[in-house]
Amino acid sequence: MMKRFLVALLGLWASWVMAEVDTSNPYTMMNQVAEEAFARLEADQEKITSNPEYLREVVKEHFLPYVNARYAAYKVLGPQLRQTSDEAKEVFVEAFTEYMVASYAQVLTQYDGQQVKIEQPKPIPEGRNILTVRVEIIDPKRPVIRIDFAMRQNRKTGQWLGFDMTAEGVSLLNTMQNEWGAKLRADGAEVVAEELRRLAAKPIVKQAEEAQNG
Numbered sequence: 001m002m003k004r005f006l007v008a009l010l011g012l013w014a015s016w017v018m019a020e021v022d023t024s025n026p027y028t029m030m031n032q033v034a035e036e037a038f039a040r041l042e043a044d045q046e047k048i049t050s051n052p053e054y055l056r057e058v059v060k061e062h063f064l065p066y067v068n069a070r071y072a073a074y075k076v077l078g079p080q081l082r083q084t085s086d087e088a089k090e091v092f093v094e095a096f097t098e099y100m101v102a103s104y105a106q107v108l109t110q111y112d113g114q115q116v117k118i119e120q121p122k123p124i125p126e127g128r129n130i131l132t133v134r135v136e137i138i139d140p141k142r143p144v145i146r147i148d149f150a151m152r153q154n155r156k157t158g159q160w161l162g163f164d165m166t167a168e169g170v171s172l173l174n175t176m177q178n179e180w181g182a183k184l185r186a187d188g189a190e191v192v193a194e195e196l197r198r199l200a201a202k203p204i205v206k207q208a209e210e211a212q213n214g
Helices: 002-013 026-043 045-050 054-062 069-080 086-108 172-187 189-200 207-212
Strands: 115-118 130-138 145-153 160-167
Touching: 026 045, 026 115, 026 130, 026 145, 045 054, 054 086, 069 086, 069 160, 069 172, 086 189, 160 172, 172 189
Parallel strands: none
Antiparallel strands: 115 130, 130 145, 145 160
């Protein structure tokens, strides 16, 4: 059920590359995204319905450039990062990115027109390079859902990129760390990368199709 509440947020992230976005301020960035996200998804609904796999391209083109996938992947590796070779790190980051694209594409199949309210801009404390931007999902059929996007600033470029989101108190990265931590320790990053690729290769299907397929 939580996926349905996340879909509007994912729509926001999926549109960031459609226009020049000011990534120097996380609040400005999120608000710019909101102006275009739903128009993009609404315009492509017919194509998405006929071919849900199309959503992979949407995520790659409009979401991925504004996410620090490497940083997120390294967070999932956690303590195993130092014990992982440079080559294995690259393999894991690539597989993690594929898995993330597939996961978000699957969630986007559930888009049904929710409204979104973005947190208004606030002063950013000097020297702070990680913060969260709160987004509220407004669905007349359900209570308001509050989700925090974790953003990190590159101190060299000044650019803010997303790397995690917490919904109903559940961090997606923490969930992945808990799910894959033991296997990373036991089998290593390359073995887990292979499993992530296998999962990423599963077809993207609409919710109704998914239910019919069991």
